[in-house]
Amino acid sequence: MTDRKISVLVVDDSKVAQMLLVHILESDPEIRVVGAVSDGQAALDFVKEHAPDVILMDIHMPGMDGFETTRRIMESQPVPIIVCTATTDPKEVATVFRVMEAGALACVGKPVGRGHADFDEMAENIRQTVKLMSEVKVVRRWARTRLAPAPTPVARPVELSRAPAEIKFIGIGASTGGPQVLQEILAGLPKAFPVPILIVQHIAHGFLPGLAEWLSQTTGFQIHVGAHGVRPLPSHVYLAPDDFHMGISASGRIVLTKEGPENGLRPAVSYLFRSLAEVCGPGAVGVLLTGMGKDGAAELKLMKDSGAVTIAQDRESSVVHGMPGEAIEIGGATQVLAADKIADGLVAVVTRRNGAGD
Numbered sequence: 001m002t003d004r005k006i007s008v009l010v011v012d013d014s015k016v017a018q019m020l021l022v023h024i025l026e027s028d029p030e031i032r033v034v035g036a037v038s039d040g041q042a043a044l045d046f047v048k049e050h051a052p053d054v055i056l057m058d059i060h061m062p063g064m065d066g067f068e069t070t071r072r073i074m075e076s077q078p079v080p081i082i083v084c085t086a087t088t089d090p091k092e093v094a095t096v097f098r099v100m101e102a103g104a105l106a107c108v109g110k111p112v113g114r115g116h117a118d119f120d121e122m123a124e125n126i127r128q129t130v131k132l133m134s135e136v137k138v139v140r141r142w143a144r145t146r147l148a149p150a151p152t153p154v155a156r157p158v159e160l161s162r163a164p165a166e167i168k169f170i171g172i173g174a175s176t177g178g179p180q181v182l183q184e185i186l187a188g189l190p191k192a193f194p195v196p197i198l199i200v201q202h203i204a205h206g207f208l209p210g211l212a213e214w215l216s217q218t219t220g221f222q223i224h225v226g227a228h229g230v231r232p233l234p235s236h237v238y239l240a241p242d243d244f245h246m247g248i249s250a251s252g253r254i255v256l257t258k259e260g261p262e263n264g265l266r267p268a269v270s271y272l273f274r275s276l277a278e279v280c281g282p283g284a285v286g287v288l289l290t291g292m293g294k295d296g297a298a299e300l301k302l303m304k305d306s307g308a309v310t311i312a313q314d315r316e317s318s319v320v321h322g323m324p325g326e327a328i329e330i331g332g333a334t335q336v337l338a339a340d341k342i343a344d345g346l347v348a349v350v351t352r353r354n355g356a357g358d
Contacts, residue, residue: 006030031127057069067102100180171272172199173199182201187343222236259271273302277306
């Protein structure tokens with residue numbers, strides 16, 4: 001066991017916020033703040049000289065903002081970057097996910113002060129995320145080349161009374177590192193994708209509308225925060241709302257519930273996957289993506305045992321391989337795929353099972 005502490009650079013244009021974040025981080029004996037700077041250029045200069053283990057990055061700063069700073073760091077001297085912001089306006093939060101698109105690994109909410117009701121929980125989340133991200137091996141980012149669009153399966157209305165082998169719903173669960181992979185998967189699917197997609201993404205409270213806004217802007221899909229009683233439509237995507245489990249009823253409508261947390265989480269991937277296993281059996285596809293812990297792993301196996309196709313993200317493309325790794329270990333995955341292969345895998349399953357194509 002090494003005594004070496006995790007070195008962190010704090011980047012925030014507010015001196016008060018800097019002091020608060022330094023206090024939060026250094027209250028953990030495993031973390032050491034090695035610098036606190038107020039703008040992007042100063043962050044670039046610091047990284048060149050000192051190479052911290054992790055950067056905690058604000059997005060709105062004078063001069064070079066968090067997006068441009070992240071892009072330049074990830075293209076020159078990659079470091080695990082965590083976005084830390086107090087903003088909850090969806091248009092503003094969408095910028096957070098642009099920063100993640102540029103290479104940041106995670107986002108955390110910034111506590112507004114020690115008197116805030118959620119201060120202790122938010123502070124602990126920051127510390128745990130720093131520890132987790134310090135173990136991630138980041139690589140230099142290059143401009144992506146777009147692949148040819150996937151073939152378009154034939155769109156059909158969702159009717160649960162059809163033959164059970166036809167795919168009715170796709171359920172996706174994700175946590176740390178998930179937003180980038182969700183964006184990659186949705187951007188790789190045909191826009192007339194004939195099956196509704198239900199997603200549970202663990203994310204800091206208040207960030208979900210911004211995630212929906214960003215995914216809408218970058219994928220071409222219509223992204224909704226799930227609402228109780230809605231019948232999901234083909235080629236639409238539904239995100240589980242903050243603090244509600246999301247599932248599917250026997251009539252094919254979205255169910256939202258405040259039932260107790262599962263695996264310490266609400267919404268939980270486990271609730272969605274169990275619902276799909278019970279309602280759809282082989283007529284669903286389950287996809288478990290990068291994330292810490294084991295939420296959804298046992299239920300992915302439940303989906304597999306009910307005849308569903310189940311996909312787990314591979315270790316190499318996962319920021320954290322906890323959730324999909326657990327599913328693979330217990331035999332819950334019919335396929336193990338890299339992030340950039342999952343969209344093609346979904347198209348292939350739907351094309352084959354729903355009778356599209358030749």
